[in-house]
Amino acid sequence: MRASTGKILACTALLALPPGALIAYVAAQPSDPVIPVVARRFSYSPNEITLKRGVPVILEFTTTDVVMGFNLPDFNTRADIVPGQKTRVRLVPDKVGTFPFACDIFCGSGHESMDGRVVVTE
Amino acid sequence: MAIDRREFLKLSGIGGVVFASSLAGGCATAVRGGEPDEFYFVQLSDAHWGFRGPENPDAEGTLRKTVAAVNTLAEPPDFIVFTGDLTHTTDDPQERRGRMAGFRDIVAALRVKTVRFMPGEHDASLDRGEAFQEFFGPTHYTFDHRGVHFIALDNVSDPAARIGDAQLAWLADDLSRQPNDARIVVLTHRPLFDLMPQWDWATRDGAKAVELLLAHPNVTVFYGHIHQEHHQMTGHIAHHAAKSLMFPLPAPGSQPRRTPLPWDAAHPYRGLGFRDVEAEVRKATYAITELPIVRS
Numbered sequence: 001m002r003a004s005t006g007k008i009l010a011c012t013a014l015l016a017l018p019p020g021a022l023i024a025y026v027a028a029q030p031s032d033p034v035i036p037v038v039a040r041r042f043s044y045s046p047n048e049i050t051l052k053r054g055v056p057v058i059l060e061f062t063t064t065d066v067v068m069g070f071n072l073p074d075f076n077t078r079a080d081i082v083p084g085q086k087t088r089v090r091l092v093p094d095k096v097g098t099f100p101f102a103c104d105i106f107c108g109s110g111h112e113s114m115d116g117r118v119v120v121t122e
Numbered sequence: 123m124a125i126d127r128r129e130f131l132k133l134s135g136i137g138g139v140v141f142a143s144s145l146a147g148g149c150a151t152a153v154r155g156g157e158p159d160e161f162y163f164v165q166l167s168d169a170h171w172g173f174r175g176p177e178n179p180d181a182e183g184t185l186r187k188t189v190a191a192v193n194t195l196a197e198p199p200d201f202i203v204f205t206g207d208l209t210h211t212t213d214d215p216q217e218r219r220g221r222m223a224g225f226r227d228i229v230a231a232l233r234v235k236t237v238r239f240m241p242g243e244h245d246a247s248l249d250r251g252e253a254f255q256e257f258f259g260p261t262h263y264t265f266d267h268r269g270v271h272f273i274a275l276d277n278v279s280d281p282a283a284r285i286g287d288a289q290l291a292w293l294a295d296d297l298s299r300q301p302n303d304a305r306i307v308v309l310t311h312r313p314l315f316d317l318m319p320q321w322d323w324a325t326r327d328g329a330k331a332v333e334l335l336l337a338h339p340n341v342t343v344f345y346g347h348i349h350q351e352h353h354q355m356t357g358h359i360a361h362h363a364a365k366s367l368m369f370p371l372p373a374p375g376s377q378p379r380r381t382p383l384p385w386d387a388a389h390p391y392r393g394l395g396f397r398d399v400e401a402e403v404r405k406a407t408y409a410i411t412e413l414p415i416v417r418s
Contacts, residue, residue: 069282073319080282100320100378106247106281108213112322115379 032058032090039063039070039081039103042110050119056092069105072118078104093120161268162400164192164199164234167346168366170244171228172221173210177369177382180390185228188367188396188415193233199398200267202234205346205364206242206278206311208258215249222257238265242311242346243278251279262289264296269403271300275310277325283312284326294334305406308335308343313363315356318374323348332356340406344399348374349382351397351412362410365395391415 035057038045051057061070061081070089071078079087103114169185178184192202209221222245229237239258246254251261261276273296277285285293300306308314314328325331335341341359349366350373369382370393386392391414400409 067281071319071322073316102320102322104283104319104322104324104326106211106243106278106283108248109211111211111243112380117378 032056034058034060034088036060036062037070039065039068039114041065041068041108042103042114044070044101044114044116047116048119049116050121051091051093053093053096053120053122056090059089059091061087061089066107067105068107068114069103070101071104072099072101074099075118080105093118096120096122159269159404160400160402161200162197162398163267164195164202164396164398165205165344165364166192166202166367166396167205167364168207168242168349168368169204169225170207170210170366170368171225172212172217173368175369175382177385179385181368184367184391184394184415185225186231187391189229189231191413191415192396193231195398198234201236201238202232203238203274203309203344204229204240205309205344206240207244207346207366208239208242208254209245210368211244211248213248215253218245218249218253219256222253226257238274238309240274240309240311241276241278243281243283246276246279247281250281251276254279262292268401270305270307270401273306273308275308275314275331277310277312277314277328282326283322283324285328285331290327290330290334293331297334297338300338302338303340304338305401305403306335306338306341307401307408308341310343310345312347313345313354313361314343315354315361317348317352317354317363318380321374321380323374323380332359335359342406342408350393360408362408364397365393365412367394367396367415370394 035049037059039061040063061079063081063083068081069078070081075091075093077089077091079089081087097120099118101116101118103111171185173181208225212218241251241254241261246261254261261279262274264273275285276289277283280286312325313323314325314331317323336357339358343359343361346364348363349371350363351365352363354361371380371382383393395412395414398411398413
């Protein structure tokens with residue numbers, strides 16, 4: 001089976017990176033827009049992410065604090081957010097509405113307030 | 123006519139709704155060794171000692187009032203179990219130990235011989251249970267009481283809310299040594315099923331534990347974490363969440379965020395409480411009576 005061009009590009013990029021800058025492999029297409037999300041104790045920036053139904057995006061998570069999580073159960077999407085790394089998750093929202101996400105790795109005294117929402121429109 | 127303790131609670135207006143957890147059991151299995159067929163224990167949960175905030179203006183007094191309420195029960199329970207979040211989390215390890223010492227000193231006034239402790243994520247997730255173990259011992263363990271096998275499962279020492287493969291193997295081994303019709307009660311902090319993962323009300327690998335437990339017909343789970351009474355079945359296993367002793371949380375999905383419910387000055391301590399669990403071993407049933415911290 002032949003790998004797609006997108007996969008080849010992602011794997012090539014992975015091999016070229018220094019160890020401290022690992023990007024999670026997500027089979028991204030080069031044309032997918034990237035939305036940076038910065039996690040810090042105890043918030044996400046942005047904490048509201050507006051998307052269009054059926055339009056794929058790459059969520060790119062970074063943090064300079066401690067290990068945190070991103071869990072968006074309504075789209076079966078989650079990620080570990082590790083200091084010094086970029087974690088990329090591809091998301092293709094297939095339904096319209098407002099969907100909460102939260103940190104699912106206990107990260108300190110404000111952990112329970114670390115949340116946000118994805119708003120998907122037509 | 124003599125009335126039993128549960129009837130007394132109802133007649134005296136102390137007890138709240140009685141929830142009977144009837145399992146698939148009920149078969150006429152002999153109780154081991156001629157031990158009494160009934161006993162009761164008290165579940166206390168989510169004391170969050172160290173919390174300060176408008177959600178509970180009596181944050182320093184509520185746990186003491188709870189201890190007093192338990193001590194006035196007509197009959198002392200066989201034992202008491204705290205299902206986690208004994209303390210409210212702090213990023214300061216020294217302060218964490220201070221809160222645990224404070225909690226331990228207050229509950230030492232409980233006039234019950236056996237008190238068992240379990241961690242919640244507020245106690246254990248920032249140091250993988252280190253401080254908890256210094257004060258209260260192992261984070262997972264088993265014990266047997268009058269024909270019921272109790273299993274305390276730790277789903278909080280891993281900050282990612284995993285039980286973990288090692289503990290799951292320990293659980294599988296323990297279950298393999300129980301007779302198929304054993305009366306099994308699981309005590310844990312987080313729900314073992316996906317109650318509301320959007321609010322972190324789940325255990326990442328809880329389904330693996332449930333799968334192991336489903337092999338036994340008589341299993342009931344008591345847990346905390348969500349600060350409210352809640353009852354749900356996964357197959358034949360009943361899961362019962364307990365109220366908090368500090369602040370109540372909203373019903374799953376009932377509001378956009380899981381922020382605590384505000385203090386109700388007209389009804390202080392509303393939404394808080396503890397429970398009495400009466401086990402009828404032969405039938406493998408557990409009658410739950412919710413009790414308030416302060417009688418109105």
